[in-house]
Amino acid sequence: MLFRYNSAQDFNTLESYINGLLGDTRVPSTQFEKGSVKVPAAELQETDDAIYLKLELPGLEAKDLDIQVTEDAVHISGERKSETQIQNNGTTKSEFYYGKFQRVIPLSARVQNTNVTADYKNGILNLTLPKSEREKNKVVKVNLEQTTA
Template identity: 75%
Template sequence: MALVRWNPWGEIGTLQRQINNLFEDTRVPSGLFDRDFLRVPAAELQETDDALHLKLELPGIDAKDLDIQVTEDAVHISGERKSETKTEEKGTTKTEFYYGKFQRVIPLSARIQNTNVTADYQDGILHLTLPKTEQEKNKVVKVNL
């Protein structure tokens, strides 16, 4: 039996890589001890002087299968990607597609007028325009040195 020297820094490096992979992935655990993962749509949030612009990737999902709810400080999106059932006489199918339900809550960096939100859904990309409240538009913060 060979004697191997234990290196604690090697384990810390492994832990750091695992944590980095966790934050880079677009999957979240569905339960505390559950090994199954739910897929959540990738999002992009852009802020301008007048509004927040939110884009979400939702390929293969019909608009009727989406539920979008907007509050003054968050966007709640849920939906379901339904599988296509095909009957084949021969062969097997292997898929990496995710089918099933998802939900995501995206906190917003500014308060918005949730009654004036506009949405556009084309080619699997959902565009939400979230206009800011007048208080947020005129907000000036003094910085003391």
């Protein structure tokens, strides 16, 4: 008897099985030529005066991160280094992602990139990005002239 081998289908079956055991814990990812690269999850909040960006970066130390802010985007990159473990018997199954990552988050308004403040605690990075003065003053009152007919 002959069976056709379908590696993609087998991989999807294995992924479904692992997700069923551990719960679906996948984080957002982007696709590059060499496969899937994990990127940190982000949350943006905007007020009249600032944009607040929160990034989830568990297991990383501040020294492993590179954060650059332009007037219209936040560029973040880093590397999660693998911890070497020696085991005598058994196997290790891991869904952790080790390696370099990079993410660019476009901003909805221009910010004063020289006045950004950051706080990094318990794997959560909080950035406060104050809006530029011209963004704060974007509301323009329109005067309507009454015409007599």
